[in-house]
Amino acid sequence: MRLSLAALLSCLALPAAAELPVLTVMTYDSFNSEWGPGPFVEVAFEDLCGCDLRFVSGGDGAALLARLQLEGASSDVDVVLGLDTNLTAQAAASGLFAPHGQPAAAALPITFDDPLFLPYDWGWFAFNHDRGLLPEPPRSFEALAASDLKIVIQDPRSSTPGLGLLMWVKAAYGDRAPEIWAALSDNILTVTPGWSESYGLFLEGEADMVLSYTTSPAYHRIAEADDSKDWAPFDEGHYLQVEVSGILAGSDQTDLARAFLAFTQDHAFQSVLPETNWMYPASPVELSEGFETARPEISLLLSADEAAAIRAGALAEWQAALAR
Incomplete structure (x- = not known):
């Protein structure tokens, strides 16, 4: 009932x-x-x-x-x-x-x-950046890996965004995920236990980009009247x-x-x-002006059972790449 x-x-x-x-x-x-x-x-x-x-x-x-x-x-x-x-x-x-x-x-x-x-x-996961410092961000994981940009991400063992990033790479690249992580490994400045620590490092200027959400820049627009922060649209799509x-x-x-x-x-x-x-x-609520400027064109999402089935393997791929 x-x-x-x-x-x-x-x-x-x-x-x-x-x-x-x-x-x-x-x-x-x-x-x-x-x-x-x-x-x-x-x-x-x-x-x-x-x-x-x-x-x-x-x-x-x-x-x-x-x-x-x-x-x-x-x-x-x-x-x-x-x-x-x-x-x-x-x-x-x-x-x-x-x-x-x-x-x-x-x-x-x-x-x-x-x-x-x-x-x-x-929401959608995304890499956030400062438009003044990075006016043309990379538009894919491969482009990010080919750059010399420094990123901050979260640990997938303790953080849902960190775990979401593993699933994002896996959903986008499948068997090529180890290759993508190997290429990204030298871009990763540090891995934090949670989102708050990594976003703080980004705001302090320690990194060029941070794993966060497409909606994170709304905080700066609405609460701080600052439109300098944005999210980078990735051609592979964005994980929900x-x-x-x-x-x-x-x-x-x-x-x-x-x-x-x-x-x-x-x-x-x-x-x-x-x-x-x-x-x-999760229920209909009117959003304030400035809450969003755009939405991803492609959404990625693995089912709960799929995510559970590949989690251990995806984590092992991530650990192997970062251990090099």
Whole structure:
């Protein structure tokens, strides 16, 4: 049975303030930062639920699943928010997640209806650059590899963008992926555990380009009135990321967790994502002027099962190239 947010919340008893139930949501660091969606979401949901919503940071996206697998059924987490479709098959196989009972998200570029994982936002990976310093960026991985540009990327073992880059190269080049990584290896200035560290290095001028999103320059346009940042369109296309949340099977706040996942589809949650998480919302929301200037012409995406099947091999190819 699929319940609306209002129906779920009406089923929850509202205890005295001293006995507020606690809902623990583990997410990635940038979501829970002071400039991320976390503070807004916490206030909005607590106004509805009569509960204490607590976000805990678990590193970057791919590190969330690793931590949950380590903790297993003993985890105190009720909800995880920040996995993506490159991790959902592995997450489902862990047996740690319970059905969410919500309808499919309404505004995704793909069909997605998973009983365990509910999308809340999406975007395309891209290499960001400063137009003043790099007016004509490379338009493919091969052109980037042939250049002397320095890039910063994220570790695929801890970061969903880093893992997304592995899948991007694999989806675009298939068996040629090791060749592409070997050619790119001398362009890689450093590999950071998460997105925040690498984007910070880029902004400090340490690198010419950084692995991020087509929507990242919107932050600079809207929040800083700075249109110097842009993303480089690649002829191979751009890999999609769909971020999801899920309920832990071991949660002792199942009803509250389901209410929270329903809330992730509500306008109060979705409307803050474009200008705090700087991603496209999973439900229809009007975007501010300047949020996007263009979209990739070609989208790439491996299915959850395909991503799970090739992950180990793609990681080995990446490690071998960078070890040279």
